[in-house]
Amino acid sequence: xHFPGVRRERPVLLHMSSPINVVIGQDLAPEAPxxxxxxxxxxxxxxxxxxxxxxxxxxxxAGLTTGMTIGFAxxxxxxxxxxxxxxxxxxxGR
Numbered sequence: 571x572h573f574p575g576v577r578r579e580r581p582v583l584l585h586m587s588s589p590i591n592v593v594i595g596q597d598l599a600p601e602a603p604x605x606x607x608x609x610x611x612x613x614x615x616x617x618x619x620x621x622x623x624x625x626x627x628x629x630x631x632a633g634l635t636t637g638m639t640i641g642f643a644x645x646x647x648x649x650x651x652x653x654x655x656x657x658x659x660x661x662x663g664r
Contacts, residue, residue, distance in 0.1 A: 588614065 588611060595610035596603040629637030 591610045591614055592607045595606035599606035625637060625641050628640060632640075
């Protein structure tokens, strides 16, 4: 779908957390850090792409405002999971 007057910029914020995810994956699999990095990046990009398609479909059905509200609301559980993981890990303050 093309929207006249809307510029298509490269999504800079899309891969902002990738280095953090790679380090976490490498910490979880210290015997195979390259494999862990590849798996983490592959799964995160595939999952993100699938969620973008689902959110786009939701916006077509429910409307742009409702879809954007739901998209922004999904940040809250993601932040809660990240905080719970940081609090659980004793080496998180390193």
